[in-house]
Amino acid sequence: MRAFTCTTCGQLVFFHNSLCLRCSSELGVDPFAQDMVVLVDPAQRCANAAIAACNWLVETPGTLCASCRLTRRRPADDDHPWLPAFAVAETAKRRLVFQLLSLGLALEPRDEATGAGVAFDLLSSEHEQVMTGHASGVITLDLAESDDVHRQRVRKKMSEPYRTVLGHFRHEIGHYEFTQLVGRDDLTEARALFGDETANYQDALDRHYRHGAPEGWTERHISEYATMHPAEDWAETFAHYLHIRGTLQTAAAYRLRVDGPDVAAIEPGVIASDPEELDPETIEQIIDAWLPLSYALNAVNRSMGLDDLYPFVLRQAVIEKLGFVHRMVRKGARPGLTSPRRGSGAVAR
Ligand SMILES: [Zn+2]
Ligand SMILES: [Zn+2]
Ligand SMILES: [Zn+2]
Numbered sequence: 001m002r003a004f005t006c007t008t009c010g011q012l013v014f015f016h017n018s019l020c021l022r023c024s025s026e027l028g029v030d031p032f033a034q035d036m037v038v039l040v041d042p043a044q045r046c047a048n049a050a051i052a053a054c055n056w057l058v059e060t061p062g063t064l065c066a067s068c069r070l071t072r073r074r075p076a077d078d079d080h081p082w083l084p085a086f087a088v089a090e091t092a093k094r095r096l097v098f099q100l101l102s103l104g105l106a107l108e109p110r111d112e113a114t115g116a117g118v119a120f121d122l123l124s125s126e127h128e129q130v131m132t133g134h135a136s137g138v139i140t141l142d143l144a145e146s147d148d149v150h151r152q153r154v155r156k157k158m159s160e161p162y163r164t165v166l167g168h169f170r171h172e173i174g175h176y177e178f179t180q181l182v183g184r185d186d187l188t189e190a191r192a193l194f195g196d197e198t199a200n201y202q203d204a205l206d207r208h209y210r211h212g213a214p215e216g217w218t219e220r221h222i223s224e225y226a227t228m229h230p231a232e233d234w235a236e237t238f239a240h241y242l243h244i245r246g247t248l249q250t251a252a253a254y255r256l257r258v259d260g261p262d263v264a265a266i267e268p269g270v271i272a273s274d275p276e277e278l279d280p281e282t283i284e285q286i287i288d289a290w291l292p293l294s295y296a297l298n299a300v301n302r303s304m305g306l307d308d309l310y311p312f313v314l315r316q317a318v319i320e321k322l323g324f325v326h327r328m329v330r331k332g333a334r335p336g337l338t339s340p341r342r343g344s345g346a347v348a349r
Pocket of ligand 3 (some may be wrong): 175231232
């Protein structure tokens with residue numbers, strides 16, 4: 001995520017802010033400018049501003065923003081117990097949509113007639129059966145995942161080192177992006193790296209929950225779940241690609257560099273990272289910047305008595321898969337979706 005300032009007073013503000021706490025300017029995110037702007041008219045706000053805690057701007061008053069309009073089903077306006085969880089999910093989803101835009105990957109709302117595009121169903125499993133997952137461009141999230149206690153309980157039960165709402169979205173959109181980014185010509189390479197994505201899913205699921213991940217899985221997979229099925233391996237890898245790119249962008253925005261510790265100086269260069277300089281053509285450039293930063297951030301977290309920020313190990317086979325994702329993203333990116341210049345100062349349109 002990039003850093004933002006209030007253009008009225010220069011205060012540092014954050015992606016979720018809708019108000020400058022210093023000068024009380026009303027703020028909103030213009031996703032296509034990839035910037036935070038000062039509102040000139042409250043009608044610039046998304047129609048879901050209150051219900052989804054949405055701080056994004058719209059071009060036409062009374063309409064939904066580029067993120068909210070992707071949501072197909074959600075709790076009803078009077079479903080008060082679940083509306084806060086819905087807002088948490090939408091907040092994570094905006095981060096996803098914003099990042100994809102920055103990578104040149106715009107999400108279009110699903111056209112029910114043609115099945116093109118993407119739709120989000122953000123629903124409570126209290127009322128109906130809701131399975132978090134992806135099917136033909138429809139991403140479903142059980143809103144119970146917005147609840148920290150529930151999510152941590154499931155995380156422990158599944159022995160996962162990491163489980164967040166944003167992580168769910170990054171994984172599920174990975175399934176969708178496979179259909180968008182991996183062309184017919186790329187399938188041979190994709191299958192060589194991840195396996196055959198058309199393999200029987202139910203068999204794989206049964207095997208995974210009966211026997212667990214195969215021995216030595218960390219050599220080839222980023223997570224235990226990735227071992228379950230080639231499609232899950234791709235989705236997990238895609239999610240990690242977004243984790244890494246997003247966190248490197250944040251580090252660059254704050255000019256966060258790693259140039260140490262000295263104890264590692266026997267391997268000069270290995271522990272240096274300058275994300276600000278990063279305009280990555282290759283996955284190696286990304287990984288070279290990422291590893292030192294992740295070591296440092298993990299150490300910072302442990303200093304606070306917290307778990308590792310990035311509790312994963314990237315082996316060579318996984319880096320090769322990330323490299324394939326990187327090439328697919330670069331190939332599928334549509335430049336010109338965003339223009340930083342549009343975000344300079346207040347917008348009136
Ligand atoms: Zn301000
Ligand atoms: Zn919105
Ligand atoms: Zn999946």
